[in-house]
Amino acid sequence: MSDPDVITAEHDDTDDAYALDRRSVAAILDAVEHGDAERLTALMEPLHAADIADLLEQIGSSDRRSLITLYGKEFDGEILSELDEAIREDVVKALSPQVLSDAVREMDSDDVVDLLEDLERPQQEAILQVLEAADRLAVERGLSYPDYSAGRLMQREVVMAPEHWTVGQAIDFMRNHEDLPDQFYHIILVDPRLRPAGYVTLGKLMSSRREIRLSAITEDSFRVFEIDEEEADVAYAFNQYHLISAPVVDGDGRLVGVITIDDAMTVLDEEHDEDIKRLAGVGDESLLDSTLEIVRNRFPWLLVNLGTAVLASLVIAQFEATLTAIVALAVLMPIIASMGGNAGTQSMTVAVRALATRDLTSSNALRVLRREVVASLLNGCVFAVIMGIIGVVWFGTPMLGVVLGLAMIINLVVAGLAGVAVPMALERVGVDPALASGTFVTTVTDVVGFFAFLGLAGILLL
Amino acid sequence: MSDPDVITAEHDDTDDAYALDRRSVAAILDAVEHGDAERLTALMEPLHAADIADLLEQIGSSDRRSLITLYGKEFDGEILSELDEAIREDVVKALSPQVLSDAVREMDSDDVVDLLEDLERPQQEAILQVLEAADRLAVERGLSYPDYSAGRLMQREVVMAPEHWTVGQAIDFMRNHEDLPDQFYHIILVDPRLRPAGYVTLGKLMSSRREIRLSAITEDSFRVFEIDEEEADVAYAFNQYHLISAPVVDGDGRLVGVITIDDAMTVLDEEHDEDIKRLAGVGDESLLDSTLEIVRNRFPWLLVNLGTAVLASLVIAQFEATLTAIVALAVLMPIIASMGGNAGTQSMTVAVRALATRDLTSSNALRVLRREVVASLLNGCVFAVIMGIIGVVWFGTPMLGVVLGLAMIINLVVAGLAGVAVPMALERVGVDPALASGTFVTTVTDVVGFFAFLGLAGILLL
Numbered sequence: 059m060s061d062p063d064v065i066t067a068e069h070d071d072t073d074d075a076y077a078l079d080r081r082s083v084a085a086i087l088d089a090v091e092h093g094d095a096e097r098l099t100a101l102m103e104p105l106h107a108a109d110i111a112d113l114l115e116q117i118g119s120s121d122r123r124s125l126i127t128l129y130g131k132e133f134d135g136e137i138l139s140e141l142d143e144a145i146r147e148d149v150v151k152a153l154s155p156q157v158l159s160d161a162v163r164e165m166d167s168d169d170v171v172d173l174l175e176d177l178e179r180p181q182q183e184a185i186l187q188v189l190e191a192a193d194r195l196a197v198e199r200g201l202s203y204p205d206y207s208a209g210r211l212m213q214r215e216v217v218m219a220p221e222h223w224t225v226g227q228a229i230d231f232m233r234n235h236e237d238l239p240d241q242f243y244h245i246i247l248v249d250p251r252l253r254p255a256g257y258v259t260l261g262k263l264m265s266s267r268r269e270i271r272l273s274a275i276t277e278d279s280f281r282v283f284e285i286d287e288e289e290a291d292v293a294y295a296f297n298q299y300h301l302i303s304a305p306v307v308d309g310d311g312r313l314v315g316v317i318t319i320d321d322a323m324t325v326l327d328e329e330h331d332e333d334i335k336r337l338a339g340v341g342d343e344s345l346l347d348s349t350l351e352i353v354r355n356r357f358p359w360l361l362v363n364l365g366t367a368v369l370a371s372l373v374i375a376q377f378e379a380t381l382t383a384i385v386a387l388a389v390l391m392p393i394i395a396s397m398g399g400n401a402g403t404q405s406m407t408v409a410v411r412a413l414a415t416r417d418l419t420s421s422n423a424l425r426v427l428r429r430e431v432v433a434s435l436l437n438g439c440v441f442a443v444i445m446g447i448i449g450v451v452w453f454g455t456p457m458l459g460v461v462l463g464l465a466m467i468i469n470l471v472v473a474g475l476a477g478v479a480v481p482m483a484l485e486r487v488g489v490d491p492a493l494a495s496g497t498f499v500t501t502v503t504d505v506v507g508f509f510a511f512l513g514l515a516g517i518l519l520l
Numbered sequence: 521m522s523d524p525d526v527i528t529a530e531h532d533d534t535d536d537a538y539a540l541d542r543r544s545v546a547a548i549l550d551a552v553e554h555g556d557a558e559r560l561t562a563l564m565e566p567l568h569a570a571d572i573a574d575l576l577e578q579i580g581s582s583d584r585r586s587l588i589t590l591y592g593k594e595f596d597g598e599i600l601s602e603l604d605e606a607i608r609e610d611v612v613k614a615l616s617p618q619v620l621s622d623a624v625r626e627m628d629s630d631d632v633v634d635l636l637e638d639l640e641r642p643q644q645e646a647i648l649q650v651l652e653a654a655d656r657l658a659v660e661r662g663l664s665y666p667d668y669s670a671g672r673l674m675q676r677e678v679v680m681a682p683e684h685w686t687v688g689q690a691i692d693f694m695r696n697h698e699d700l701p702d703q704f705y706h707i708i709l710v711d712p713r714l715r716p717a718g719y720v721t722l723g724k725l726m727s728s729r730r731e732i733r734l735s736a737i738t739e740d741s742f743r744v745f746e747i748d749e750e751e752a753d754v755a756y757a758f759n760q761y762h763l764i765s766a767p768v769v770d771g772d773g774r775l776v777g778v779i780t781i782d783d784a785m786t787v788l789d790e791e792h793d794e795d796i797k798r799l800a801g802v803g804d805e806s807l808l809d810s811t812l813e814i815v816r817n818r819f820p821w822l823l824v825n826l827g828t829a830v831l832a833s834l835v836i837a838q839f840e841a842t843l844t845a846i847v848a849l850a851v852l853m854p855i856i857a858s859m860g861g862n863a864g865t866q867s868m869t870v871a872v873r874a875l876a877t878r879d880l881t882s883s884n885a886l887r888v889l890r891r892e893v894v895a896s897l898l899n900g901c902v903f904a905v906i907m908g909i910i911g912v913v914w915f916g917t918p919m920l921g922v923v924l925g926l927a928m929i930i931n932l933v934v935a936g937l938a939g940v941a942v943p944m945a946l947e948r949v950g951v952d953p954a955l956a957s958g959t960f961v962t963t964v965t966d967v968v969g970f971f972a973f974l975g976l977a978g979i980l981l982l
Contacts, residue, residue, distance in 0.1 A: 083883045106741075108760050116884045217723075229726070238727040241764070243705050260722035261679075264691070265700040279568075297789055298570050300782045302703070320762045323785045327759055330792035331873060334799070338869035339862065345874045345888060352895040356866050360859060360899060364906065367858040374851045381850050388843050388850035389836045392857055392966065396829040397822060399861075400801065404818050407800035411793060412807045421545045422578045426807060433814040437822060444826065504854065 078109055078116070087117065090125045098128055111140035114149060115346055126152040133157050135165035143176040144346035150181055159188035167193055168213045171200035175210070208292050209285040211325065212306040212315030215239040219272060221247040221255045226268030228258075241318065246305050247272055252312040254305040256280050282307055285314060289325045294416075296322035333414060336492040337407065339363070362497050370395070370504035377512035380520060386453045387515050390462060394511045397441065398469040398503030405430055405477025406499045410491045413481055427478050434474030438467035461518055465511035469503060476502040540571055540578070549579065552587045560590055573602035576611060577808055588614040595619050597627035605638040606808035612643055621650035629655055630675045633662035637672070670754050671747040673787065674768040674777030677701040681734060683709040683717045688730030690720070703780065708767050709734055714774040716767040718742050744769055747776060751787045756878075758784035795876060798954040799869065801825070824959050832857070832966035839974035842982060848915045849977050852924060856973045859903065860931040860965030867892055867939025868961045872953045875943055889940050896936030900929035923980055927973035931965060938964040 082101065089098040102110060114122050114137075126133065126149065133153060138161055141149055150158065162170060162185050170189070174182045174197065186194050196214060203209025217238060219228050228245055232238060244257040256276035266275050279299055283292055283306050295301065296319055306315045332342060339359030343352060374381070374391070381388050409426075412418035418426060442463030449459030480498045481491035544563065551560040564572060576584050576599075588595065588611065595615060600623055603611055612620065624632060624647050632651070636644045636659065648656050658676060665671025679700060681690050690707055694700060706719040718738035728737050741761055745754055745768050757763065758781055768777040794804060801821030805814060836843070836853070843850055871888075874880035880888060904925030911921030942960045943953035 078881075078883075080882050083881075106761055108762075112879065115879060116881060118884075118887060232726040235727060238723055240724070241721060242723045243764075259703060259705075260726065261700055261704045262702070264694040264722065265697060297785055299568055300570075302705075302782065319781050319785065320764065323759055323781065323788065326785065326789060327792075330789075330796070331877075334792070334796045334873060335869055337796070337800075338865050340866045340870055343866075343870050345870065345879050345884075349891050349895045349898070352891070353898045356863070356895070357899055357902070359866070360862060360903065363858060363862045364855065364903065367855040368910070370854050370858070371851050374854065378847050378851065382844075382847045385840050385844050385850075388847075388853070389833050389840065391850070391853070392832050392836065392970070393826065393829040395854055395857070396825060396832070396962075396966070400822060400825045401818070403800050404802045404805075404821070407797055408802055408805050408807065411796060415793075417574065417577060417807050419540070419545075419578060420542050421540075422580075422807075425580060429811050429814070433811045433818070436811070436815045437819055440819070441822065441826065448830070500858075504858070508854070 078105070078113055083113060083116065086113065086125070087121060090121060090128055093128060095128050095130070098125070099132055102129065102132070107134065107136035108140045110137050111142070115142050115145060119145075119148065122148065123152045130154075131157050131160065133161055135161040135163075135169065138162070138173055139165065139169045142344055142346050144344045146173065146176055147178065147181065150177065150185075155184075155188075158185070162188055163190075163193075166213060166215075167196040168200060168211075170197045171210060174201060175205065204286055206289045207285065208283045208287040208289060208306050208317060209315070211289050211292060211321050212285075212317045213239070214315045215242075216246060216305070216313060216316045217242050217244075218246045218248050218252075218254075218313060221249055221273050223247075223272050224268060225263055225266045225270045225272065225275070228263060228272055229268070242303075242316075243318070244277075244303050244316075245272070246313060246316065247276065248313055254282055254307065254313045257303075257305070259302075280304075283317065285309070290329050292317060293322045293325040293329060297326055333410070333492045336490065337410065337496060339496065359497075363500075366497055366501040366504065369501060370508055373505050373508045374512065377508075377516060380512055380516045384458075384515065384519055386455075386458065387512060390449070390458075391508065391511065393445070394462075394465055394469055394507040395504055397466060398473045398507040399500050401434065401437070401470045402473035402477045402499040402503045403496070405434070405474045406481060406495050407477075409478045409481045410495055413485050413491055418482070423478075423482060427475065430474040430478050431471060434470045435467065438470035441470065442466045455519075457518055458515075461511065461514045464514055465507065468510040469507040472506045473499070473503045540567070540575055545575060545578065548575065548587070549583060552583060552590055555590060557590050557592065560587070561594055564591065564594070569596065569598035570602045572599050573604070577604055577607060581607075581610065584610065585614045592616075593619050593622065595623055597623040597625075597631065600624070600635055601627065601631045604806060604808055606806050608635065608638055609640065609643065612639065612647075617646075620647070624650055625652075625655075628675065628677075629658040630662060630673075632659045633672060636663060637667065666748055668751045669747065670745045670749040670751060670768050670779060671777070673751050673754060673783050674747075674779045675701070676777045677704075678708060678767070678775060678778045679704050679706075680708045680710050680714075680716075680775060683711055683735050685709075685734050686730060687725055687728045687732045687734065687737070690725060690734055691730070704765075704778075705780070706739075706765050706778075707734070708775060708778065709738065710775055716742075716744055716769065716775050719765075719767070721764075742766075745779065747771070752791050754779060755784045755787040755791060759788055795872070795954045798952065799872065799958060801958065821959075825962075828959055828963040828966065831963060832970055835967050835970045836974065839970075839978060842974055842978045846920075846977065846981055848917075848920065849974060852911070852920075853970065853973065855907070856924075856927055856931055856969040857966050859928060860935045860969040861962050863896065863899070863932045864935035864939045864961040864965045865958070867896070867936045868943060868957050869939075871940045871943045872957055875947050875953055880944070885940075885944060889937065892936040892940050893933060896932045897929070900932035903932065904928045917981075919980055920977075923973065923976045926976055927969065930972040931969040934968045935961070935965045 086101050089101055174185060244259055246254050247256045249255050257280055258272050258275055259277060262275050279301055281295060281299060281301060281304050283304055285306055285308050303316055303318045305313050306317060308314045335343060341355050343355045409418060445466050446459035446463040449462040450456050476499045481495045484491045484494055548563050551563055636647060706721055708719045709717045711717050719742055720734050720737055721739060724737050741763055743757060743761060743763060743766050745766055747768055747770050765778055765780045767775050768779055770776045797805060803817050805817050871880060907928050908921035908925040911924040912918050938961045943957045946953045946956055
């Protein structure tokens with residue numbers, strides 16, 4: 059006989075090679091329950107800070123507080139950096155002042171900025187107090203840049219060299235320099251006014267002869283970001299041009315920091331998450347939000363949807379006489395609405411994505427629209443036939459089949475058109491298409507669908 | 521008076537600092553039309569290969585062929601790597617044999633693998649023929665790994681060192697080695713059997729004294745991937761653990777290649793794109809697909825949706841008598857369906873995302889479900905009041921308001937439950953929740969919504 063528990067754990071392992079498995083979470087919670095600090099520390103030891111953060115996010119809030127208390131001074135700054143902002147405040151509150159200040163002091167200044175930006179003012183102050191004067195200044199400077207800007211994303215530790223240096227000079231400089239950052243991949247060349255002029259990869263440096271000038275072995279992919287550039291644009295450029303790191307400059311073009319690809323990857327991931335959730339009308343909801351936050355977050359979109367649904371109902375109300383005469387129409391109405399809504403969502407999603415990746419532009423908009431209409435027309439004709447058959451077989455009225463079929467063609471073509479036109483129009487007026495397209499598109503398909511179906515029925519069936 | 525053309529161009533510039541602007545696309549197309557090769561080359565010169573690929577994707581297919589012919593031998597391999605697979609075949613066909621073989625010969629072997637895997641067999645053969653014997657072997661080896669595996673993603677050029685070496689030995693080795701890869705950021709330490717034992721960043725190497733052992737300055741974040749591991753899991757691990765590069769091993773644990781973060785970032789981006797499109801039922805549709813491909817791609821999901829819509833209609837058909845008696849019910853039905861569908865999509869999207877990021881696990885599933893039900897109940901109560909008022913004011917029947925309110929509460933709670941339970945159940949049986957959740961969830965909300973609304977109406981209003 060096999061042990062079911064073992065099977066579950068094995069299944070977990072193959073599925074989630076990198077995440078916490080169910081069994082270790084259970085063992086950790088058991089250690090917390092028994093107040094066994096030694097066992098807890100042993101169980102947590104193999105976990106990466108990112109995994110510990112995930113663990114803290116997955117367990118309940120009272121378990122979380124007990125675990126933090128028991129884990130005590132083992133808690134380090136990297137875990138704080140990895141935590142979802144929704145529970146950061148809770149965790150910071152649960153840490154003893156001593157543990158908190160130790161954790162924060164060992165963090166890089168850009169990580170402290172990242173931590174502080176989501177905390178309330180009093181907590182920010184408390185953490186700034188424990189930092190040394192120089193670090194505090196760096197953090198306060200970081201916080202002074204706009205939210206979601208290149209300035210917030212960059213690290214201030216930069217390895218640079220004058221552009222006229224040779225490979226040998228750069229190597230000697232680095233070999234004699236004790237305080238190089240832990241992670242760096244390029245040397246940035248600067249002119250006498252500290253303006254970046256190119257960059258050299260460490261690999262290229264290692265494999266070049268000492269007398270070669272740095273300016274002769276710079277990379278083609280060099281790109282510079284302004285400090286107030288939006289981080290979403292930075293992430294897009296990293297992905298588009300396969301950048302590994304890129305310098306950030308201030309308003310005078312002087313080098314002030316560097317952004318590395320791992321930070322850009324995190325931003326890209328967050329942007330995608332935001333897009334997918336905006337399309338569904340849940341803003342930036344996280345699994346860690348409180349019940350009330352969820353309610354507040356979802357309510358506005360449901361309310362907007364109610365408004366558009368009432369609009370659709372008003373259209374139907376115009377046809378009360380028709381509906382009273384033929385109740386079969388009421389039975390079939392949801393099919394029209396549902397097909398239009400789905401077809402609209404399909405073309406809208408492709409359009410929203412193409413706008414985000416900058417593949418849909420004014421250069422090809424007309425071609426895309428035309429293709430969309432033809433494709434919708436083809437699908438519409440096929441479904442018109444299917445619906446026609448359903449109408450005849452189910453209700454025995456050939457003309458009802460004709461009405462259904464015609465309404466289907468009209469609705470799918472309108473869905474295809476609206477699915478592309480609405481996101482493009484929103485983008486043009488500066489509204490995020492992911493945020494608002496869905497509501498507009500389904501309103502159009504509902505209103506047009508009901509109007510076409512009931513209107514045609516009134517003409518052809520009464 | 522301002523020149524409207526200038527305004528448009530400026531707007532394009534601020535919005536899309538990195539993409540092609542409309543004006544340069546127009547200028548390039550103009551040069552193509554006039555057959556002006558010199559001007560075309562001058563206009564293309566500042567563009568990154570990724571931008572040229574975007575340009576080829578945005579213009580029509582006959583312009584594309586003319587451009588390629590005119591651009592001639594300026595066309596390089598990097599553009600081929602950047603092209604969307606939907607038009608690669610077209611572009612490869614349009615290149616002259618000489619230009620194609622020059623372009624392919626200058627590509628890295630992993631990029632050639634990436635190019636070949638999407639081409640038809642005869643085109644693959646033609647390209648393999650132009651490669652030198654050693655490169656051809658490397659490419660054929662790459663193609664032998666499973667699709668979407670770590671083996672396909674990795675590059676074979678690896679810089680490694682025996683684990684017992686010192687910093688000085690490693691630096692001397694690299695300084696004397698002519699053939700180092702262009703892009704590398706770490707030295708991988710291997711044991712005598714070529715099994716990876718850790719890695720050292722070049723930055724750390726540069727700042728350490730010559731006599732220090734490499735094994736004393738390895739990074740904590742070391743992770744090894746198996747050659748047949750799925751690339752989606754690799755991308756997840758890079759993002760979760762902030763990896764920059766990671767070794768790939770074969771079945772015997774021997775080092776065979778290395779994956780770098782820029783490749784992982786591309787995969788992460790593709791995975792997100794796939795998820796967002798699967799949620800909308802458009803599979804991997806691209807803006808470049810032909811009209812027929814779009815029709816074929818969208819049809820199955822619309823057909824599934826038709827099936828579930830008919831199911832909802834069958835539910836309504838059970839209440840024909842009720843509908844005949846009170847036609848107002850038919851007018852209000854879409855509101856119930858629409859609210860349920862939207863609420864279901866909201867909680868489903870949060871759940872699908874949380875499953876993808878491995879934040880929703882069996883450890884917290886019950887807590888998430890409970891929270892979801894409470895939140896839906898709260899929203900349901902608020903909307904019940906609003907709907908009750910609409911029912912009374914619009915139709916003057918207080919009991920209709922009660923029916924609407926109750927149906928709304930039931931439908932929103934069921935939507936919240938189904939939105940979380942359906943994706944979790946699909947994940948458990950091994951189906952991608954992004955692919956199939958939507959259909960199931962809206963079926964549940966439609967059926968339950970209509971049943972509750974019309975059923976309650978039958979009991980309370982007749």
